[in-house]
Amino acid sequence: NAGVTQTPKFRILKIGQSMTLQCTQDMNHNYMYWYRQDPGMGLKLIYYSVGAGITDKGEVPNGYNVSRSTTEDFPLRLELAAPSQTSVYFCATIRASGNTIYFGEGSWLTVV
């Protein structure tokens, strides 16, 4: 998925640890999103941002935090990792009035 870079690809965390999932886009898109996907399920919106300095909660924000200091970056932070946060995380972007959603390749997170 050209233009949206997510890191890390895989990560194993212990309960209570903290980490940040990075998402960077080089398309100058205003809108950015973080989703999680559990096995056999669809995408649940965690947080989203309509521009630098603006963020808002999605459907499942508990246990996560985000920031948007620049247009390019939208990191997702897990402060106290819990087993329920074991999931695949996707970052996505879309430009204002755009029609195409660009997804990152996903980050596999396991909390043990």
Next chain:
Amino acid sequence: SQELEQSPQSLIVQEGKNLTINCTSSKTLYGLYWYKQKYGEGLIFLMMLQKGGEEKSHEKITAKLDEKKQQSSLHITASQPSHAGIYLCGAPRGGGSNYKLTFGKGTLLTVNP
């Protein structure tokens, strides 16, 4: 509450059969996306519908948007094992701007050879 409801949740069909997946919104639709995914892999864009009554086709997959019913349907003709995967519908919210994108829970399609 789930804003986008997909039905069925899962579907098993024999190769060669036709099938339909529905996506119903509890709010006004300003457009609708269809994506396909193999679990754990990236999402594959299928199509986007923007206007009521719009219908698009790609190979053997056809999607239609019924704005009045706040619903979209995805139809696969003569299904093949390559069609297997999770089908997701997604919609922008908020007065026509694309600022909040939510997705349905997905429909898991299995195609038996």
